[in-house]
Amino acid sequence: MVSHGILGSLLFTIFVIGKCSAVTSEFTNFLNGISNAQSLTPEQKLNIQNLRTDTNGQVHLYPDCKALNRFGNKPSGMYVIKPKNNSPVLVYCDMKTEDGGWILVQKVKKGNNLPFPTTWKQYENTFGDFNNNYWLGNIYLHQLTQEQRYDVKFVLQGGNETVNIDFDSFNIDGEDNNYALRLGAPLNDSDHHKQLLKNDNMMFSTEDMDNDRDSTKNCAKLYGGGWWFNDCTSVMFNSQHIVWMLIMNFQKQLLAFTVMILSAQSFTDAAATLMTYEGLKLKVANAAMVPQQKVNDIVNVKDLLLRKAKYAKDCNELLRQGFTTNGLYVIKPESTQKTPLIVVNCVMNYDCGGWTVLEHKSKQSELTWNETWTTYKYGFGNVLGDHYLGNEYIYFLTNQMWYKAKVLLGQADKNGELKWKHAEYDIFRVGSEMTNYTLHLGAFSGKIPDALSVPENMVDNCPFSTRDRDSDSDSVNCAQKYGGGWWFNTCPSATPFAMLTQKESIYWEPYCKDCTSVTFMVRSVNMHCYKRDMLSRI
Known part of the structure; x- marks a missing residue:
């Protein structure tokens, strides 16, 4: 039997009868209620880091990876989080990059033979796996980024070179505005940021939902994947054909691309x-001159x-x-x-x-x-x-x-x-x-x-x-x-x-x-x- 209780807005506590060494029916029932976790195998379910009960049979769900990281040293891996005003969702938490606490949004590896989805409904949901091609899903990106502000990090890896492109805000509109992308201010000034800013305020496009600004072509169909296209010469990473228009030499060597978001503020x-x-x-x-309750x-x-x-x-x-x-x-x-x-x-x-x-x-x-x-x-x-x-x-x-x-x-x-x-x-x-x-x-x-x-x-x-x-x-x-x-x-x-x-x-x-x-x-x-x-x- 599974019962749910909310302690403030910080913790979502599940009381489970069973041990962590096996996937119990209670775990299975709970995971079946998480829409992007239903396709997991029993072995994969065992790898969910925070669904291993403590001695009291309790599992604590936090609102994001940053909150998880703040409450003890946690390894990178799969976690179930519970955003304040939405249902639990399965995410991958990167606990190593910088101070940890990053939620993986996307990962693309060049040369991977896994097919990329092409339809609107597919991109609304989670697909792929964390080690190869992966997409969290527009529905979950919207839910997460509407609750609080997130930083975003775009990471390009190629050869011996790694480029980090950071913005101080990342927000995805709802389906009523076609999951439009909203980027904040660059955290440093470079041509890489300028290239990505061409995608700012663009609606998401797929092969069956053409929202780009190119009047002659469907960019998603051209490149074989969904993205926030401006025109068909802008940056695009959801495809076997990773498109990075700024530096052609870098593009030829580009081996992997990762997008991660970090909550700017979590907790109660x-x-x-x-x-x-x-x-x-x-x-x-002079922080001592401000009372804590007035910060x-x-x-x-x-x-x-x-x-x-x-x-x-x-x-x-x-x-x-x-x-x-x-x-x-x-x-x-x-x-x-x-x-x-x-x-x-x-x-x-x-x-x-x-x-x-x-x-x-x-x-x-x-x-x-x-x-x-x-x-x-x-x-x-x-x-x-x-x-x-x-x-x-x-x-x-x-x-x-x-x-x-x-x-x-x-x-x-x-x-x-x-x-x-x-x-x-x-x-x-x-x-x-x-x-x-x-x-x-x-x-x-x-x-x-x-x-x-x-x-x-x-x-x-x-x-x-x-x-x-x-x-x-x-x-x-x-x-x-x-x-x-x-x-x-x-x-x-x-x-x-x-x-x-x-x-x-x-x-x-x-x-x-x-x-x-x-x-x-x-x-x-x-x-x-x-x-x-x-x-x-x-």
């Missing part, structure tokens, strides 16, 4: 969040799942790319040296948008703010709330082009309603650590008085100070006196003239000594903002 929602967070920690310098709030989080992705250098560039949502983004500043990926909070709906937040602080913040030099160097807090981005990242950010800064100060009126006003500097730049992150400011404008470049508090061209590194011009350590790191000149009074990093209060003389909230942000100045484009302005 909780496990996927954990996997994404682990990837964030590996790739992003999927990063708007461009999918880029972290790509093996190669191009990141914007700031929020302004993201805005020009079409991102208009406030929130977290991963960026990569471009400076004179190699810079890391960092997570920042972008303000996209204020004053033309494209602002990168350097600091946000509320009154009576839970953070101490009286931190060490190293803590201020690399940042602290929750980038979704109160936080300081970090002087090293501010240096990377503000030295790639000209930036201006805006300080938004919120103060409650007598009725308790929060009123916002701003101060703006048309140049804002922070020097390297060798200069102690010296501050450089341009001309001031705004609806509140200047507090950073006035005789009472001239901090332009002043270095940064913390409680453990005194860089100011006073005889005492101003950062230690006031309880937070900042750009100080001197500190003669009991309270600071302007300081946005003290735990208890926010100071900006003479506008306020006790503001409720502050946001300190920058935007590149190579942007023309017209009144009709302004989304909101304070």
